[in-house]
Amino acid sequence: MARRPRGLRWLLLGLALQNLGRRKARMLFLIAAVALGSGVVFTGATLMQSINRSMTAGFTRMGADLMVVPEGALTNITAALLVVEPTDLVLDADALGKARLSSVRRSAAQKIVRVQHSGIGSHHDSVDLIGFEPARDFTIQPWLVEKVNRELRRGDVILGAARDAPLGSELLIFGKPHTVYGRLARTGVGTHERGVFMSFATLEALAPAIPGDGGAPPAVLAPGKTTGFLVELAPDATALQARFAILSALKGVKVVSGDSSLGGIRQGLAALLDGILALMVLMFASSALMVSVLFSAIVTERRRELGLLKAIGARRAQVLGMMVSEAVLATGLGGLLGVVLGVLVLRLYEHSLVYYLDRVGVPFLWIDAPTMLAYAVAAIAMASVIGALAVLYPAWRASRRDAYDLVRSEG
């Protein structure tokens, strides 16, 4: 008696595995093609997301595209729009959000109040206390060079580059204790470098202690009020379009433009990344087409075997299942190889270009490991799905034919 009995699934799987080895050169070609396709997708997706992440960090450091402030407010023209300027005039904090402008990708409100005798610095020094919304901000937190290892919370302050205090130390502002949460890098923008930054909630809690004109706290410290907005354009919008849209939607505001070339570069790079994505999709689609043609030939070649299986009582689902298993095994292996090759390419990239960028002070931010793992799994899964889809139609057609026709076929 045979010593190694096999279950049906193992038998059919074994049949599929052995068939893979029948025409080694063709199967290696198939696996290599799938490996190339899935490798390009994995590597491309990882690099694209990493570049996007690095770009996002880089460009947000370059400031907003536009700044929206009250019409009568004075503004200093600086190279980068990072922070609003002090003014007695105020806007409603939800004014821009309510307008729902398609040319605006995101906006962040800021409150600023210039105070004296705050307890920071020497007695007569004026200090800009700047409030921002941590969840919406994109011009302050990207400049954090050091911070306490936790999320920003009420009572925390961030110091501009020109101010110095140990992280985590206590800072009294108008006699009220605050914690130094972090410190910003040098930006060259005076208000930004000398500012003391905190959340709206922290700044509003200080309001009763801050004397304004006539003794009442400054109007901007009231909840729902803001000094101005920093605006990032939508990917396909121009500064001019956004300016017109804002001016027609909001009354009594002034729109200040930043360096328009930065927005153009960002939009251009975003378009380039979209182009790379399209190229990747095209490459994957062509791999899928090739796999489909190859499997069509494989099924044609094995019609007699499929006919024999049908003749001895295999159901169509069993015949299809065997062919799909075979295809999934081959293309899944290709996908796995592609990911391994992709990792090697990424390592090479890390040791060359990323190393160079780092040396010249341009940070390159890789996507995190779980995301990269998810991309790898997705690339392998996509390769397997392509194999299954590629074989499904020819196998389905073959399985519909009479067993006798299949058995009489050449192959």
Next chain:
Amino acid sequence: MLSCRHLRKSYATERGTVVAVEGIDLDVPAGRFAAVIGRSGSGKSSLMAMIGGLSRPSNGQVLVDSMDIWSLSDAELARFRNGRIGFIFQFASLLPTLRLVDNVALPAMLDHKRAGGDVYGRAATLLARLGLGDHLDAYPTEVSAGEQRRAVIARALINEPQVLLADEPTSDLDEQTEIEIMDELLGVNRELGTTLLLVTHNLALAEQAEQIVHIANGAVVT
């Protein structure tokens, strides 16, 4: 009882329609040995394929115990082929990538109800009975053509079919092997009561049959 009623099979070719079987009526009582004879191209194999559920007739019926097999659904027909028909082709029809014992066990494993028992034990017993007890783990290419044909017979018998259809099962074998194979088939017919429909050019062999069906130009002559 195996019956054919007005059975017709035509093929569409580039040169027009070719009629392979033209309105055959046939009755083969259960347990009988019937020989199908006729010249090459007379329609014998097409008839066998339709009876075995392998090729859909253009017209007519194939009745097994009064059930029209071609009215069954695709899954039911597969179950019918699996459980009630054993088909032996005129060529070695083993799957080359499976061992002999796997080849023989496979039909039983395709049906979940049969797969539960000692399928491999039955496969091994059948192969041993056909003189292949020492070749259970051999692959088809590792045994002779005659041994392959015996393994095919074992595979056809694994599910204890009601009808055994053998389409020139000894066509390319030497005389001695042919005698041995035919002895096995006739033994199955006699001992198990399996209906045997045998296509053959060997008139001496056909004369041993209880019923001879002579086919010419797709029709039954006698």
